[in-house]
Amino acid sequence: MAEPKSSKLSHYDLWCRWKEEGDTEAKKGLIEKYIPLVDYVSSRMAAGLPKNVSKDDLVSNGSMGLIDAIEKFDHLRGLQFETYASWRIRGSIIDGLRQGDWVPRSVRDKAKKMEDAYAVLEQRNLRSATDEEICSYLNITDKEFQQMLQEVAVATVGSLEEPIREEDAETRMSLLVDDKAQSPESKVHETYLKDSLTAGIDKLTPKERTVVSLFYYEDLSLSEIAEVMSLSPSRISQLHSKAILRLRGALGKHKDQLLQK
Structure with missing residues (x-):
């Protein structure tokens, strides 16, 4: 089975296609490349949370943060996306926790x-x-x-x-x-x-x-x-x-x- 075209592109090429051409396939490719960040950040935050907080909920909220980061990130400014995205992912997870009133x-x-x-x-x-x-x-x-x-x-x-x-x-x-x-x-x-x-x-x-x-x-x-x-x-x-x-x-x-x- 042929590999999706987006998986063969470099990160920079994906950013250019998404930001400059609005290529939604390129956006999907970026999400696939950086989705491990969501699991990493969720796992770290889960370690300090009560056991009744679902890891799946953290991942779900974190994924929304990743998508938000990809939409707002400026690839031309020379910043490291992983660092920027990690903050957005954490912020999205915390926002979800606060809305759920998880702290008595x-x-x-x-x-x-x-x-x-x-x-x-x-x-x-x-x-x-x-x-x-x-x-x-x-x-x-x-x-x-x-x-x-x-x-x-x-x-x-x-x-x-x-x-x-x-x-x-x-x-x-x-x-x-x-x-x-x-x-x-x-x-x-x-x-x-x-x-x-x-x-x-x-x-x-x-x-x-x-x-x-x-x-x-x-x-x-x-x-x-x-x-x-x-x-x-x-x-x-x-x-x-x-x-x-x-x-x-x-x-x-x-x-x-x-x-x-």
């Missing part, structure tokens, strides 16, 4: 309390808040604090890919990809957000910073990070949760200013 309200409330605690204490003391300070602020024991971290871990997966605003599809991480020309207003948003994220990252502990770097930039799974850092997966999950709560707390206090700009 009680867990969201606990995550918000911890997020606010980090924001208040770190703004007040101008340094990273310790576990003991968080416990004192929330009036809980260290054991209760560790339990809360375990519970909110599922609510912090992919937090950097969540939309900046409820009505906007633009995510914090997607701002790092210049996939199209920006208006002056968008540029202000980008610069402001990057400055806020940088300030937040500076307040992370060394271990938290390492986890964020390995997870979001080196694309390692939490279990792989555990091996690299010689720590247990549960400890890595806690470090990830605390890092994201700190970052969300730092960004939260700037939310009103960001929306006004």
Whole structure:
């Protein structure tokens, strides 16, 4: 049986036929070439989610993200599609999870309390808040604090890919990809957000910073990070949760200013 014509074309040829000629067969060829990305990203995200979350649902939502990425990607800008697509796939999966309300309200409330605690204490003391300070602020024991971290871990997966605003599809991480020309207003948003994220990252502990770097930039799974850092997966999950709560707390206090700009 003869191979489909699209499978014999190079990636660049497929991009040219799809973007410049609107060749739907070329688009199908691109989807076939990059569909393994969906399974890869879905598998990584599934590792940190409750068992009741279906992997098939993640793949389905991720596939929509891949198609969206192929439609919006500019092949002439010299960017790496795999990186761009991975962010779009994650964002689509997270959007599907949020619509499905997969995190119990009680867990969201606990995550918000911890997020606010980090924001208040770190703004007040101008340094990273310790576990003991968080416990004192929330009036809980260290054991209760560790339990809360375990519970909110599922609510912090992919937090950097969540939309900046409820009505906007633009995510914090997607701002790092210049996939199209920006208006002056968008540029202000980008610069402001990057400055806020940088300030937040500076307040992370060394271990938290390492986890964020390995997870979001080196694309390692939490279990792989555990091996690299010689720590247990549960400890890595806690470090990830605390890092994201700190970052969300730092960004939260700037939310009103960001929306006004």
